[in-house]
Amino acid sequence: MATIEGIRKAYMDFVLTEGAQPKSVYIFAKKNKMTEAEFYQHFGSFEALEQSIWEGFALNTLIEIRGQQVWPEYSSREKGLSFFYAFFEQLKSSRSFAVYSIQQQPKSFTTPRVFEKLKGVFEGFAQEIIKEGIETGELSDRRFFSKKYKDALWVQFGFVLNFWIKDNSTGFEKTDEAIEKGVNVTFDLFQRSPIDNLFEYGRFLVKNGGMQEKMGFGQF
Amino acid sequence: MSNTPKEQNSIPTSKVQRSSRFVKTGIKVGSNYIKHYSKKLFNPDLDRSELNEDNAADIYESLSELKGSALKVAQMLSMDKNLLPQAYVDKFSQSQYNAPPLSGPLIVQTFKKYFGKTPEQIYDKFNLRSTNAASIGQVHEAELKGRKLAVKIQYPGVGDSISSDLKLVKPFAFRLLGMSEKELDVYMREVEERLLEETDYELEIRRSVEFSNACANLDNVVFPTYYPELSSKRIITMSWLEGIHLKEFLATNPSQELRNTIGQALWDFYNFQQHELRAVHADPHPGNFMITPDGKLGVIDFGCIKEMPDDFYSPFFSLTSTNLLDNKEETIKAFRLLEMIHPDDTPQQVEFYYGMYKQMISLFAMPYIDANFDFGETRFFDELYAYGEMISKMPEFKQARGVKHFIYVNRTNFGLYNILHELKAKVKTDTFKPHVTEQFA
Numbered sequence: 001m002a003t004i005e006g007i008r009k010a011y012m013d014f015v016l017t018e019g020a021q022p023k024s025v026y027i028f029a030k031k032n033k034m035t036e037a038e039f040y041q042h043f044g045s046f047e048a049l050e051q052s053i054w055e056g057f058a059l060n061t062l063i064e065i066r067g068q069q070v071w072p073e074y075s076s077r078e079k080g081l082s083f084f085y086a087f088f089e090q091l092k093s094s095r096s097f098a099v100y101s102i103q104q105q106p107k108s109f110t111t112p113r114v115f116e117k118l119k120g121v122f123e124g125f126a127q128e129i130i131k132e133g134i135e136t137g138e139l140s141d142r143r144f145f146s147k148k149y150k151d152a153l154w155v156q157f158g159f160v161l162n163f164w165i166k167d168n169s170t171g172f173e174k175t176d177e178a179i180e181k182g183v184n185v186t187f188d189l190f191q192r193s194p195i196d197n198l199f200e201y202g203r204f205l206v207k208n209g210g211m212q213e214k215m216g217f218g219q220f
Numbered sequence: 221m222s223n224t225p226k227e228q229n230s231i232p233t234s235k236v237q238r239s240s241r242f243v244k245t246g247i248k249v250g251s252n253y254i255k256h257y258s259k260k261l262f263n264p265d266l267d268r269s270e271l272n273e274d275n276a277a278d279i280y281e282s283l284s285e286l287k288g289s290a291l292k293v294a295q296m297l298s299m300d301k302n303l304l305p306q307a308y309v310d311k312f313s314q315s316q317y318n319a320p321p322l323s324g325p326l327i328v329q330t331f332k333k334y335f336g337k338t339p340e341q342i343y344d345k346f347n348l349r350s351t352n353a354a355s356i357g358q359v360h361e362a363e364l365k366g367r368k369l370a371v372k373i374q375y376p377g378v379g380d381s382i383s384s385d386l387k388l389v390k391p392f393a394f395r396l397l398g399m400s401e402k403e404l405d406v407y408m409r410e411v412e413e414r415l416l417e418e419t420d421y422e423l424e425i426r427r428s429v430e431f432s433n434a435c436a437n438l439d440n441v442v443f444p445t446y447y448p449e450l451s452s453k454r455i456i457t458m459s460w461l462e463g464i465h466l467k468e469f470l471a472t473n474p475s476q477e478l479r480n481t482i483g484q485a486l487w488d489f490y491n492f493q494q495h496e497l498r499a500v501h502a503d504p505h506p507g508n509f510m511i512t513p514d515g516k517l518g519v520i521d522f523g524c525i526k527e528m529p530d531d532f533y534s535p536f537f538s539l540t541s542t543n544l545l546d547n548k549e550e551t552i553k554a555f556r557l558l559e560m561i562h563p564d565d566t567p568q569q570v571e572f573y574y575g576m577y578k579q580m581i582s583l584f585a586m587p588y589i590d591a592n593f594d595f596g597e598t599r600f601f602d603e604l605y606a607y608g609e610m611i612s613k614m615p616e617f618k619q620a621r622g623v624k625h626f627i628y629v630n631r632t633n634f635g636l637y638n639i640l641h642e643l644k645a646k647v648k649t650d651t652f653k654p655h656v657t658e659q660f661a
Contacts, residue, residue: 069340070324070348078324085329169380171333176376180326 002034004042008053012097021046047113050101055117061087062125076133077187080153083125084179088164092172099165122157126150140192149190156186321358322375324348330373334452342450343369356419361460368460370444379419410624418523425451428522434497440485440516461518463510470642478515483595483645485517490636491652498533502526502628504635526628531557537654540585544658551578553660559623572616583607587649595637596644
């Protein structure tokens with residue numbers, strides 16, 4: 001009986017050895033001594049299978065980082081950093097597949113289809129730590145913008161992923177640097193900053209604009 | 221606000237950013253000069269100390285936002301008090317203690333990468349907040365089987381940025397030290413080599429074990445125990461050395477006796493290495509030493525080791541013997557071997573440099589002349605600084621002289637003298653004597 005994990009492994013092995021997707025589910029199933037029905041029981045298509053592999057990377061990352069003793073002590077920023085580090089550390093052992101899978105995707109500005117499920121997990125996690133950060137006051141709650149925080153993190157994630165694909169430094173140290181700096185910058189933007197003060201000052205002036213006449217500045 | 225320290229968010233990343241930082245500083249330094257000279261127009265008596273202070277503040281400000289090798293260079297410049305005006309020194313000395321820390325998750329990541337385990341799986345206790353910065357790394361407190369440990373972790377990517385950082389620092393050093401470019405090149409290469417060695421923690425741990433064993437019999441000098449099995453390319457684990465840094469130690473107003481003990485331990489530590497091991501801990505900045513509660517000297521960093529080949533050691537240290545220095549012919553031979561006098565120098569030049577260097581060497585060798593030396597004496601240091609000031613203004617010294625080994629050996633010995641001076645220690649200087657040759661082939 002084929003398991004989800006077994007099918008994922010067999011598929012990754014196939015595309016890496018053959019350099020391409022199997023011609024059909026029938027061929028793939030036959031090669032791995034299972035029936036087509038067994039395959040469809042778990043996955044609707046090869047694309048769905050690839051999506052589930054990426055989703056699996058993210059889910060495993062979450063299990064790993066949440067299991068660390070320091071997890072509850074981490075701030076939102078640190079939780080975010082921790083996800084990035086652990087994700088790419090884990091991806092190292094499947095680097096060939098990751099590179100293959102990403103290179104198969106057509107270039108476009110929208111999220112590649114294989115990442116759809118991964119994005120769901122990522123955004124769920126991002127939403128969770130952002131909410132936590134806003135509650136503790138670590139992050140600044142801004143009207144309209146705080147809803148976009150998770151998108152900013154996703155963009156950052158895509159950036160680091162692309163960086164990692166091209167990274168050829170020993171032990172992917174450059175990726176570590178990219179994470180440390182990039183994720184920190186993103187979280188800096190989420191924090192209270194002079195821009196917030198500027199906005200507030202502007203709002204104050206708008207609201208109290210009427211004061212000008214009362215105080216006698218109207219004549220100017 | 222998060223509890224992540226603010227500083228780490230603003231380290232300039234790319235080379236471009238870093239160079240723009242230096243350019244900015246350059247402009248600022250330039251404008252400080254303009255400020256100085258315009259003030260001087262109206263007040264001709266104005267001395268340069270205000271200018272120096274302005275410059276030091278601006279340079280320090282920009283250096284403190286950089287990590288790794290640029291910080292290292294700041295530390296290095298702060299060592300050579302004899303080369304730099306006091307104002308630079310005060311500012312740069314700040315960089316010897318603290319630098320911005322790395323995030324907790326990056327520490328965890330570094331452990332996972334090199335040991336496949338998180339710190340909490342390796343140690344019984346591990347403090348994710350670093351206690352100290354070590355210029356290219358940071359130090360964390362940990363505990364294993366009841367033993368308190370110090371774990372040093374290197375910043376990622378330090379090695380890569382060294383060469384490019386040095387290129388950036390060059391025009392600065394050029395201006396600050398007033399050296400010629402050729403001279404600087406010889407030295408920069410030597411510095412680059414040492415700095416790259418410092419990023420190799422596997423080498424450092426081998427040397428730490430080696431040197432702490434070799435120096436184990438010295439009185440009043442203690443070393444941490446090193447744990448090679450808990451160390452890797454980017455991580456060094458050693459036992460925690462209790463103690464306080466020099467500045468704090470001096471603030472406790474220690475007795476002359478205790479100052480002498482610590483001073484003697486320092487002297488023995490350095491001179492044993494120089495004259496017996498022929499390789500020396502070449503980073504005598506105060507942050508690398510601890511004074512333990514029982515009044516001993518703790519040495520905590522073997523990142524920078526300078527090996528002295530015979531063709532340098534023999535002519536250089538032989539000059540510390542009066543017998544040789546009184547023999548003009550042999551002294552000139554030694555200067556030639558050390559490239560302080562060049563083959564194409566005219567007889568007048570030979571005479572000039574012989575005179576100047578003889579004066580310098582006799583100053584340097586003063587502590588070696590008698591069996592005891594009082595480093596508390598300001599006169600010696602005043603003479604030393606005055607001499608440094610003088611030659612730094614002489615056009616004859618704007619060209620490359622002296623073999624590359626001088627940069628670290630000078631740094632080591634003047635660093636040592638400076639610490640001993642701050643300690644105001646009286647030291648027996650004949651414990652480990654230089655091996656002297658009185659005639660050169």
